[in-house]
Amino acid sequence: MSTGSRNEETRRAFDAAATDFTALGRYLWSPIGEATVAAVGPRPGDRVLDACCGTGASAVPAARLVGPDGVVDAVDVSGPMVEELRANAAGLPQLHAHQADVTAWGGRGYDVVVSALGIFFFPDMTAGTRSLIGTARPGGRVAFTIWRGDSMVAAGRHLRQAVAAATATEPAPERKPHLLDEINQAEPYAGWLTGLGLSDVDVEVKELRLTMTPEVAWLVVLGSGFRGALATLAPETVDSVRELYLSSLREAGIGELDATTLIGVGTAPR
Numbered sequence: 324m325s326t327g328s329r330n331e332e333t334r335r336a337f338d339a340a341a342t343d344f345t346a347l348g349r350y351l352w353s354p355i356g357e358a359t360v361a362a363v364g365p366r367p368g369d370r371v372l373d374a375c376c377g378t379g380a381s382a383v384p385a386a387r388l389v390g391p392d393g394v395v396d397a398v399d400v401s402g403p404m405v406e407e408l409r410a411n412a413a414g415l416p417q418l419h420a421h422q423a424d425v426t427a428w429g430g431r432g433y434d435v436v437v438s439a440l441g442i443f444f445f446p447d448m449t450a451g452t453r454s455l456i457g458t459a460r461p462g463g464r465v466a467f468t469i470w471r472g473d474s475m476v477a478a479g480r481h482l483r484q485a486v487a488a489a490t491a492t493e494p495a496p497e498r499k500p501h502l503l504d505e506i507n508q509a510e511p512y513a514g515w516l517t518g519l520g521l522s523d524v525d526v527e528v529k530e531l532r533l534t535m536t537p538e539v540a541w542l543v544v545l546g547s548g549f550r551g552a553l554a555t556l557a558p559e560t561v562d563s564v565r566e567l568y569l570s571s572l573r574e575a576g577i578g579e580l581d582a583t584t585l586i587g588v589g590t591a592p593r
């Protein structure tokens with residue numbers, strides 16, 4: 324798949340998820356976004372870039388911390404996500420929401436650069452992350468958050484099986500091997516970030532387990548990139564997928580979903 328079509332597929336999955344993304348946020352995106360921002364602690368008056376900002380899980384707390392004298396440029400490739408962020412950011416004029424591919428963002432000199440659960444969507448994760456580091460001022464602080472190990476994997480597996488059963492097709496293949504598979508533990512992740520030129524690298528493990536009530540389990544599908552798996556299905560097929568997915572989780576005894584993340588922080592080259 325070409326870089327352009329991979330970007331397009333990512334954008335479409337998140338376009339569809341925007342409203343449910345906010346609904347899932349209180350269980351998943353907000354605690355992770357807040358921890359990501361806390362790890363670098365923006366100060367009043369700071370200029371912050373929030374890359375792959377979604378509906379504001381990290382951009383909103385960052386905007387509160389920098390206050391009216393600061394700036395948060397929050398960038399996401401999905402128009403509906405940016406619209407949802409604008410609604411969530413009422414009363415925070417220092418938060419500027421932009422629809423753009425952040426790997427081509429022209430802003431420079433940020434005191435703080437954050438990206439929560441975004442960098443592994445870049446068609447070239449290493450080049451894209453390097454470009455984000457290049458937007459920080461010399462000595463600026465950066466925080467990039469990724470999933471740890473098998474976080475979220477069980478939900479994807481049961482969803483793929485449910486889609487296959489509802490459509491009488493073979494289950495979609497697991498995603499292709501990805502750099503994330505090699506660096507999704509604290510030590511290799513720290514090594515990779517250091518290799519990108521960051522100093523004082525530290526990786527914080529943020530433990531999180533979601534209690535999979537039927538409401539939360541289905542929101543995990545509707546309010547995340549998993550939503551892309553439903554994109555071409557008729558509404559009645561989506562209803563069948565929901566029933567099959569929930570019963571499959573129940574039969575497998577999955578009452579909790581691991582949603583642990585690694586928050587990698589470091590200092591940009593001086």
Ligand SMILES: C[S@@+](CC[C@H](N)C(=O)[O-])C[C@H]1O[C@@H](n2cnc3c(N)ncnc32)[C@H](O)[C@@H]1O
Pocket residue numbers: 333334337352353355356374375376377378379380381398399400401404423424425426438439440441444445548
């Ligand atoms: C899992 S969501 C995380 C959103 C948010 N940071 C949070 O933690 O709630 C990933 C986001 O990355 C965005 N994204 C993926 N590739 C992007 C790119 N090249 N430029 C900007 N945004 C991108 C998607 O549109 C999506 O909103």
